[in-house]
Every structure is written in structure tokens, then in C-alpha cells.
Amino acid sequence: MQIGSALVGLLFVAVQVGCLDLRHGALTGRISGGEVARDNQFPYQVGLSIEEANDLFSWCGGSLISDQYLLTAAHCVEEAISITFYLGGVQRLSPQQLIRANSPVVYLHPDWDSQSLENDIALLRLPEPAVFSSSIDVIRLPGMASSHVSYDYVPATTSGWGRMSDESALISDHLRFVVQFVESNEDCQYAYANIKPTNICMDTTGGRSTCTGDSGGPLIYYDPLQSANILIGVTSYGKKSGCTRGYPSVFTRVTAYLDWIAEVSGVVYP
Known part of the structure; x- marks a missing residue:
């Protein structure tokens, strides 16, 4: 699936709304002022193109913790009906490995609260294993x-x-x-x-x-x-x-x- 300029415009709206605390109207999920990453500098970084109902799309990040699982924010994926995983690339739409899940396996933290944004964490299971290379690798969790x-x-x-x-x-x-x-x-x-x-x-x-x-x-x-x-x-x-x-x-x-x-x-x- 190609993501054109019109679709990219939708990404911001969905991500911002997905992070908004509707009670206070003061919070939004969100690199500004940053440096350009080198090839293979962040091999654990995964891009997520997320489709929700009514043709809504958003873009989020994730971190590969094994060949089958990655961590992301619950607010990114709580309404996902399909997810395309972009692994091993620094150019957003030019990954080393592209995986699409039409029925994504999403584990929201059981105490996730979309109003307070407490416990904003989720695990995603890839439908096929990540292929490790210099561009694709896991990040270590704290012991x-x-x-x-x-x-x-x-x-x-x-x-x-x-x-x-x-x-x-x-x-x-x-x-x-x-x-x-x-x-x-x-x-x-x-x-x-x-x-x-x-x-x-x-x-x-x-x-x-x-x-x-x-x-x-x-x-x-x-x-x-x-x-x-x-x-x-x-x-x-x-x-x-x-x-x-x-x-x-x-x-x-x-x-x-x-x-x-x-x-x-x-x-x-x-």
C-alpha cells in the first residue's frame, strides 16, 4: 500500500487526536530539533502505519524486543484494524523488511486508561519473524x-x-x-x-x-x-x-x- 501526500496529511490528525486527553484538552502525543539518523544507527526502531475504522490512518513508532514482539504506545494501536510494520530503514517508506498484519495481534496493557493516558503501553506480535541484520535488531530491556x-x-x-x-x-x-x-x-x-x-x-x-x-x-x-x-x-x-x-x-x-x-x-x- 502506497502512502501518498494526502494520506500523510491524515496521519497527523489521527495521531494528535489519539493522544489527546479529552478532559483537559492540553496533551498530545508526539522529533523536533533533532539530528538525522545514520543507516543502522537504530536497528530496533520500527515504523507503524496504522489503519482504523472509517479509513483513518496514523503513524507511530515502536521498538523491536524480539524477532516476534515490539513495544509501542497503547494509544497508537487501541483501535487498529490493520498495521503495516516498517523495519530496518531510516527513510520512512523504504524499509529493509515490510510486514502487513490485516488482523493485528495487539496486547494493550490491561490497566490502560485512554482518559488519563496511564499505562500507555502495548505489545504487538508480528505475523512473521523479523529478519535480523545490521539494519534490524532488538533493543535490550532493563534487567x-x-x-x-x-x-x-x-x-x-x-x-x-x-x-x-x-x-x-x-x-x-x-x-x-x-x-x-x-x-x-x-x-x-x-x-x-x-x-x-x-x-x-x-x-x-x-x-x-x-x-x-x-x-x-x-x-x-x-x-x-x-x-x-x-x-x-x-x-x-x-x-x-x-x-x-x-x-x-x-x-x-x-x-x-x-x-x-x-x-x-x-x-x-x-
């Missing part, structure tokens, strides 16, 4: 022994094909990324009263932030003790007033869901 680590004030990387600024009319054709510091939940609560221990926030000083189209994508910490990149967050939401206004980006904290991820997917690290 069970580190489930209480906060990651406050460490540098972290987030990536996606989302809008490059509030003024952008389209999401990016090329994968981009930003490196910013994790912000403590206490600091993040100054911007969002509903921050939970199951959230993790990223500072966006300088307008370097996630933006519309980045929802479901990864927040990565390089752990020097393990010499490995670790998935610590799933892009959830930001301020509806804009990506570049300096408000923190909010992610779902992966360490809060390790037991559930292991139960559903069998993926677990000690």
Missing part, C-alpha cells in the same frame, strides 16, 4: 534487578519520524533523533499534574523534543556497566500547545512493566 532504577538526570536518546517543529506541515521522511537528559518525576510534575511513577520524562531545553508522529517510539539509555543500549521509555505525550515550548516529553516507564512484558512475550533479562 529485573534494575526495576527500581529512576534514570534521573542521565542522558537518553529518543528517535522517530515525527514532525521536526511545530511549524512543520508533515512528519519527517528521514529518521531523526535527539539526546537530552531524563528529568525527575518531581520536576516533571510542575508541567503535568498527572505524572505517575509509571512515567519517565525528558527535558526539552532548546526545543529538542518528541513531536507528532513519534508516539510509541523508544527512549534509550546507554548503560556503561552492561555496555549496551537499554529501552527505558515509550513515547506517550507532550503539551498540545507545541513540541518546542520547553515542556517535558512524557514516556511510559518500561521498568514498571517488566513482569507484564515477560508474561506476554517471554522477553526478560535478569
Whole structure:
């Protein structure tokens, strides 16, 4: 299925509405101010073209955690009737592997709340295995022994094909990324009263932030003790007033869901 310019225009509307907290009207899911990714720099990054009822389409990100499972945001896929998976590419519509699921297997977290955006996490099962290469590989999850680590004030990387600024009319054709510091939940609560221990926030000083189209994508910490990149967050939401206004980006904290991820997917690290 080819995604033309008219369809891409629909993607933003669907993603923004999908992330909106309808009670407050202040939140929207959403890389602005980022760098262009190199080939094979983020082999775990997956693009998701999501079809919903009434010919609505949206674009989100995901993170490959095994050859069969990936993590994304619940708000991205709760209404999905088909999903096309773009694996192993930096050009958005030129993946190394393209997989289409007409009846996608979606595991929403059982406590997902679309009004409060709490527990905004989902697992997707691929209908065929990912073919690993230098372009397609998994991201490591935090180990069970580190489930209480906060990651406050460490540098972290987030990536996606989302809008490059509030003024952008389209999401990016090329994968981009930003490196910013994790912000403590206490600091993040100054911007969002509903921050939970199951959230993790990223500072966006300088307008370097996630933006519309980045929802479901990864927040990565390089752990020097393990010499490995670790998935610590799933892009959830930001301020509806804009990506570049300096408000923190909010992610779902992966360490809060390790037991559930292991139960559903069998993926677990000690």
C-alpha cells in the first residue's frame, strides 16, 4: 500500500487526536530539533502505519524486543484494524523488511486508561519473524534487578519520524533523533499534574523534543556497566500547545512493566 501526500496529511490528525486527553484538552502525543539518523544507527526502531475504522490512518513508532514482539504506545494501536510494520530503514517508506498484519495481534496493557493516558503501553506480535541484520535488531530491556532504577538526570536518546517543529506541515521522511537528559518525576510534575511513577520524562531545553508522529517510539539509555543500549521509555505525550515550548516529553516507564512484558512475550533479562 502506497502512502501518498494526502494520506500523510491524515496521519497527523489521527495521531494528535489519539493522544489527546479529552478532559483537559492540553496533551498530545508526539522529533523536533533533532539530528538525522545514520543507516543502522537504530536497528530496533520500527515504523507503524496504522489503519482504523472509517479509513483513518496514523503513524507511530515502536521498538523491536524480539524477532516476534515490539513495544509501542497503547494509544497508537487501541483501535487498529490493520498495521503495516516498517523495519530496518531510516527513510520512512523504504524499509529493509515490510510486514502487513490485516488482523493485528495487539496486547494493550490491561490497566490502560485512554482518559488519563496511564499505562500507555502495548505489545504487538508480528505475523512473521523479523529478519535480523545490521539494519534490524532488538533493543535490550532493563534487567529485573534494575526495576527500581529512576534514570534521573542521565542522558537518553529518543528517535522517530515525527514532525521536526511545530511549524512543520508533515512528519519527517528521514529518521531523526535527539539526546537530552531524563528529568525527575518531581520536576516533571510542575508541567503535568498527572505524572505517575509509571512515567519517565525528558527535558526539552532548546526545543529538542518528541513531536507528532513519534508516539510509541523508544527512549534509550546507554548503560556503561552492561555496555549496551537499554529501552527505558515509550513515547506517550507532550503539551498540545507545541513540541518546542520547553515542556517535558512524557514516556511510559518500561521498568514498571517488566513482569507484564515477560508474561506476554517471554522477553526478560535478569
